[in-house]
Amino acid sequence: MADLRIKIGSLEFRNPVILASGTCGYGAELEDFIDMSQLGGIIVKGTTLEPREGNAYPRMAETASGMLNAVGLQNKGIDYFEKHIYPLLARYDTHVIVNVNGNSVDDYTELSRRIDNLESIPAIELNISCPNVKQGGMIFGTNPASAREVIAAVRKVYKKILIVKLSPNVTDITEFARISEEEGADAVSLVNTLLGMAVDVRTMKPKLSTVTGGLSGPAIKPVALRMVWQAARAVRIPVIGLGGIMNAGDALEFIMAGATAVQVGTATFIEPRTAPQVVTGIADFLAEKDFDSVSRIIGAINRF
Amino acid sequence: MKKRIEDLVVTGNRRLAESFFVIEATSAGVLPEILPGQFVQALVTESPSTFLRRPLSIHDVDRTSNTISLLVQIAGPGTERLSRLVPGVDKINLLFPLGNSFTLPSKGQRVLLTGGGCGMAPLLYLGRKISESGVEPQFALGFRNRSRILEHNEFRKLGTVHLATEDGSEGHKGFVTDLPVFRENDWDRVYCCGPEPMMKAVAASCRERNIACEVSLENLMACGMGICLCCIVPTNAGNLCSCTDGPVFNINDLKWQTSE
Structure with a gap:
């Protein structure tokens, strides 16, 4: 079988398939369907310093080939995470990564410092791209100076593998990928959701309580793929691709466009076994084409 | 309770009044324990505008034939597609059993x-x-x-x-x-x-x-497994998922105002 291992910084992953934050809970929700040891990693729910109730209902709207969400980072905060969730994560034989959020630079650094102390968490995904919170989130990820400030500040206090999750809601994704690289990030992951909205014609109201929300699913895949291709050509650090991956074919597109690894997100809602199926599908493709490792096809479209 | 994903054979599809229909879906194996109030997430195929599974209440369970009945109302293209499933020909992919259950009464209660x-x-x-x-x-x-x-x-x-x-x-x-x-x-x-x-x-x-x-409760949901946090219900214990903490709630736990 082909070698599926990839590396992000000094961290080796069993394979390039990772569960995306916000679409896999804390792993336990999927235990009936997924053996975590089949995956490269799992990025658990977006976490903040303080507990957050999230936005009001309705938070979701189905759209053509996708869905809008406006959850707004509902989570119980880092204290609860450390006490009640973290102890359960060590049992997973895969890399467990925490998605880190904040309203301010201080929030991000304080939270990153706390997670740096958690032994079985080898990496964080710095979320500067959540479109569903009033403060922080995407505001950091769409302003180059703010992005630089928060990445630099976190890099100072967080010693392990730092992945920066980028927003697609920018004119030039390469600018933010470069800033991440310059400030010492080990990788960038992209894309977070695209800002969108939907209207209920019958009630003449927006379908989301927040009016706007984040679009995910196959609807955004071509846009995500283009941005991953652009980012991968702009930086030397690994790019982790996500956005509408529903099967191994989609994942291979991202890898061939330059992604070192991929994340499976919204697809898990419809078919919880998607991520392990993607792993198998990538292995089958490599075997069929006689490649000895997945690294051989990363960025393939630029070479052939 | 352990959840499963299974292709069940459609063994019945009866139209009731107006836009309502009952689908009967039969497992090739043995159905798991199913509690009253639980639901399924049904995959809808061949409906281009339907992306997510559809949450459907379990209407009845026949353990002798391993059949689940689903009472459905046509509310859009997804449920409309389900209403055209052909018994003996089509299958229906279900993620189930999901959710909590009603509390059964004790002996002698009304x-x-x-x-x-x-x-x-x-x-x-x-x-x-x-x-x-x-x-x-x-x-x-x-x-x-x-x-x-x-x-x-x-x-x-x-x-x-x-x-x-x-x-x-x-x-x-x-x-x-x-x-x-x-x-x-x-x-x-x-x-x-x-x-x-x-x-x-x-x-x-x-x-x-x-x-x-x-x-x-019947809230909009994406996953049905407590992951997406879209089907939340404001309760005295904060926002809970209607898919995993519900769909059944004691009214004393809900933040429903009597004036509403």
Whole structure:
């Protein structure tokens, strides 16, 4: 079988398939369907310093080939995470990564410092791209100076593998990928959701309580793929691709466009076994084409 | 409870009044334990505008034939596609069993199951389980008018059925909350599933009279497994997922205002 291992910084992953934050809970929700040891990693729910109730209902709207969400980072905060969730994560034989959020630079650094102390968490995904919170989130990820400030500040206090999750809601994704690289990030992951909205014609109201929300699913895949291709050509650090991956074919597109690894997100809602199926599908493709490792096809479209 | 994903064979598809239909889906193996109030997430294929699974209440379970019945109302292209499933030909992919369950009564209690329209769906299996436990359930079912009344022979086999129609074209004129049987004060438990205004009216009346009451909510959801956090319900314990902490809630835990 082909070698599926990839590396992000000094961290080796069993394979390039990772569960995306916000679409896999804390792993336990999927235990009936997924053996975590089949995956490269799992990025658990977006976490903040303080507990957050999230936005009001309705938070979701189905759209053509996708869905809008406006959850707004509902989570119980880092204290609860450390006490009640973290102890359960060590049992997973895969890399467990925490998605880190904040309203301010201080929030991000304080939270990153706390997670740096958690032994079985080898990496964080710095979320500067959540479109569903009033403060922080995407505001950091769409302003180059703010992005630089928060990445630099976190890099100072967080010693392990730092992945920066980028927003697609920018004119030039390469600018933010470069800033991440310059400030010492080990990788960038992209894309977070695209800002969108939907209207209920019958009630003449927006379908989301927040009016706007984040679009995910196959609807955004071509846009995500283009941005991953652009980012991968702009930086030397690994790019982790996500956005509408529903099967191994989609994942291979991202890898061939330059992604070192991929994340499976919204697809898990419809078919919880998607991520392990993607792993198998990538292995089958490599075997069929006689490649000895997945690294051989990363960025393939630029070479052939 | 362990969840599973399974392709079940469609063995029945009966059209009821207007836009309602009952799908029967039979497992090739043995069905897992299914509790009253639980639901399935049905995959919809060949419907280009349908992206997510559709949450559907479990209407009934026949353990001898390993068949699940789903009472569905056509609400859009996804459910419309399901209404055209062909028995003996098509399969239906279900993620199940999902959610919590109604609390069964203790021996000797008087229980009333109230619902309307598609909200009748979970009440048949609940009634069956209550009946099996040795308590006779009574049903209070509400409909807009005579032509919207859904088949309820199976309910009658389990207990007395009281009908209300908004225009009085059959049964009592008014809402289920106007039925004399609903006004009786010696109910130990009232269960309700139906349109939100009905559930709120039933809840308000039960709270006033200090009658234990559980409602089954039907919120928009994506995953059905407590991951997406889209189907949240504001409760005294904060925002909870209707898919995993519900769909059944005790009305005392909900932040429903009686004035609403």
